[in-house]
Amino acid sequence: MFISESKPTLDFIRTIITEDRESGKHDGRVHTRFPPEPNGYLHIGHAKAICVNFGLAEEFGGRCNLRFDDTNPIKEESVYVEGMKRDIKWLGFDWGEREYYASDYFQQLYDMAVLLVEAGKAYVDDLSAAEMRAYRGTLTEPGRNSPHRDRSIDENLDLFERMKKGELPDGSCVLRAKIDMSSGNLNFRDPVMYRVLHTPHHRTGNDWCIYPMYDWAHGQSDSIEEITHSLCSLEFEDHRPLYDWFIDQLEIFAPRQIEFARLNISHTLTSKRKLQRLVTEKKISGWDDPRMPTLSGLRRRGYTPESIRDFCGRVGLAKKNSTVDIRLLEHCLREDLNKSAQRVMGVLRPLRVVIDNYPDGTSEELDAVNNPEDAGAGKRKVPFSKVLYIEREDFMEDPPKKFYRLAPGREVRLRYAFFITCTEVVKDSDGKIEELRCTYDPATKGGDSPDGRKVKATLHWVSAEHAVDAEVRLYDYLFSKEDPDDTDEGEDFMANLNSESVEILEGCKVEPFLAGIEAGDRVQFERQGYFCVDPESSEQKLVFNRTVSLKDAWARIQKKQSKG
Numbered sequence: 151m152f153i154s155e156s157k158p159t160l161d162f163i164r165t166i167i168t169e170d171r172e173s174g175k176h177d178g179r180v181h182t183r184f185p186p187e188p189n190g191y192l193h194i195g196h197a198k199a200i201c202v203n204f205g206l207a208e209e210f211g212g213r214c215n216l217r218f219d220d221t222n223p224i225k226e227e228s229v230y231v232e233g234m235k236r237d238i239k240w241l242g243f244d245w246g247e248r249e250y251y252a253s254d255y256f257q258q259l260y261d262m263a264v265l266l267v268e269a270g271k272a273y274v275d276d277l278s279a280a281e282m283r284a285y286r287g288t289l290t291e292p293g294r295n296s297p298h299r300d301r302s303i304d305e306n307l308d309l310f311e312r313m314k315k316g317e318l319p320d321g322s323c324v325l326r327a328k329i330d331m332s333s334g335n336l337n338f339r340d341p342v343m344y345r346v347l348h349t350p351h352h353r354t355g356n357d358w359c360i361y362p363m364y365d366w367a368h369g370q371s372d373s374i375e376e377i378t379h380s381l382c383s384l385e386f387e388d389h390r391p392l393y394d395w396f397i398d399q400l401e402i403f404a405p406r407q408i409e410f411a412r413l414n415i416s417h418t419l420t421s422k423r424k425l426q427r428l429v430t431e432k433k434i435s436g437w438d439d440p441r442m443p444t445l446s447g448l449r450r451r452g453y454t455p456e457s458i459r460d461f462c463g464r465v466g467l468a469k470k471n472s473t474v475d476i477r478l479l480e481h482c483l484r485e486d487l488n489k490s491a492q493r494v495m496g497v498l499r500p501l502r503v504v505i506d507n508y509p510d511g512t513s514e515e516l517d518a519v520n521n522p523e524d525a526g527a528g529k530r531k532v533p534f535s536k537v538l539y540i541e542r543e544d545f546m547e548d549p550p551k552k553f554y555r556l557a558p559g560r561e562v563r564l565r566y567a568f569f570i571t572c573t574e575v576v577k578d579s580d581g582k583i584e585e586l587r588c589t590y591d592p593a594t595k596g597g598d599s600p601d602g603r604k605v606k607a608t609l610h611w612v613s614a615e616h617a618v619d620a621e622v623r624l625y626d627y628l629f630s631k632e633d634p635d636d637t638d639e640g641e642d643f644m645a646n647l648n649s650e651s652v653e654i655l656e657g658c659k660v661e662p663f664l665a666g667i668e669a670g671d672r673v674q675f676e677r678q679g680y681f682c683v684d685p686e687s688s689e690q691k692l693v694f695n696r697t698v699s700l701k702d703a704w705a706r707i708q709k710k711q712s713k714g
């Protein structure tokens with residue numbers, strides 16, 4: 151559901167819906183829709199719109215349609231339709247039998263356009279695109295009437311039919327609404343309703359060679375489906391009077407359009423055009439690259455649908471655009487994964503450790519807790535042997551103050567295992583540390599000392615004999631600036647790409663429990679972060695994507711603010 155765990159506040163949209171139901175408007179019905187254009191993949195910004203439309207319909211006992219506004223055959227493909235359906239279901243919503251397409255209404259939309267022509271409210275215009283822009287005027291100057299604006303109704307009907315029959319070439323003419331070229335709202339300056347386009351459509355094939363513009367098809371599609379509350383982002387606020395004008399002229403069912411702020415997140419772009427450039431110019435591996443804000447990218451990285459829905463609920467509904475700190479999204483993710491993710495041990499940059507006084511050729515199994523946040527998750531067995539791997543960064547030969555991990559002569563705890571003490575540092579011919587020699591105290595099995603002595607650090611580890619090799623991909627923000635569009639003159643968002651947005655580590659060592667893990671499974675590498683098995687993973691090589699680190703910057707921000 152759209153709402154988070156806490157009870158939803160009565161925001162302005164919920165207030166409107168509540169008032170409409172109490173007044174008996176539309177017989178108390180609540181019917182929304184999510185209307186994506188199938189010209190790309192859904193991203194985190196769409197997630198908010200999905201949660202709003204499906205979530206509010208569910209909350210008020212209503213219905214929500216999934217409608218693809220497929221009016222542009224040049225950019226739209228069936229693969230995008232299927233990808234969007236998959237993403238919406240993954241997010242946790244189901245439209246049932248209510249799957250619709252603007253292309254379902256092509257004939258009805260054409261018939262409606264004919265009615266406007268017959269009423270003298272629409273005309274065929276021969277101006278070129280450049281001429282039309284020149285005639286349109288500016289924000290401070292009114293537009294001028296096209297020389298073709300006063301064509302007779304019969305001539306317009308004939309030309310419009312010829313457009314439909316394919317007798318006129320692409321770009322030769324358009325159908326425009328006849329409204330007001332001097333209006334302060336540029337959307338009222340005789341907007342284009344249809345253009346000639348001899349391009350096959352992904353659903354209707356070659357049945358049509360004229361296609362409705364979005365602003366003509368959108369409102370009427372809502373009306374045809376009898377949508378009661380047409381919820382959309384703020385950029386459509388100036389389009390609402392145009393949608394209302396079309397509906398008033400046609401005297402058809404009138405949905406109520408309500409605009410809310412779109413979801414903008416720091417270090418993130420949600421422009422499909424710009425995301426397309428990243429894919430086309432191969433700045434990333436594809437639409438599902440784990441650095442992408444697409445739902446497929448977030449899913450591959452290891453995000454959970456529950457965390458995204460929770461995030462959208464916390465952001466809430468507002469009337470003014472703003473940018474949300476990406477650390478809030480990460481905070482929601484950590485909260486969810488902390489409850490559900492299996493704890494395991496993985497060493498990303500291995501350093502070999504030999505325990506000299508451990509019996510040769512033997513090993514034992516130690517109990518490890520699967521998830522301290524979930525008592526029902528139980529325990530697992532972790533093998534321990536004479537040769538181990540620890541993190542290279544967990545040892546320093548000459549440690550500074552406040553470095554409490556392993557050093558020569560120092561004792562530390564191995565998670566679930568024993569206390570060990572470093573006795574020797576082995577280096578190669580170049581002086582690089584390649585091995586540590588240590589001793590262990592068998593009386594400290596399980597990680598506690600019977601004599602009560604304390605250690606200041608607990609390290610994770612993996613038995614070398616039982617370790618499974620893995621590749622680990624450490625992801626960071628795709629853009630180095632909070633606002634990717636904040637660039638110097640002459641540059642665009644590409645200048646802010648983070649050259650260190652991914653680091654690939656080979657030769658990582660993980661405990662054998664992970665040998666049977668499957669693509670999409672999420673785990674917490676203790677002390678490292680949360681990770682997800684990548685689809686490229688195989689029996690020959692495990693591949694993990696870092697979903698998010700363990701550090702929760704947002705929680706610290708909130709704590710600091712509460713103290714202030």
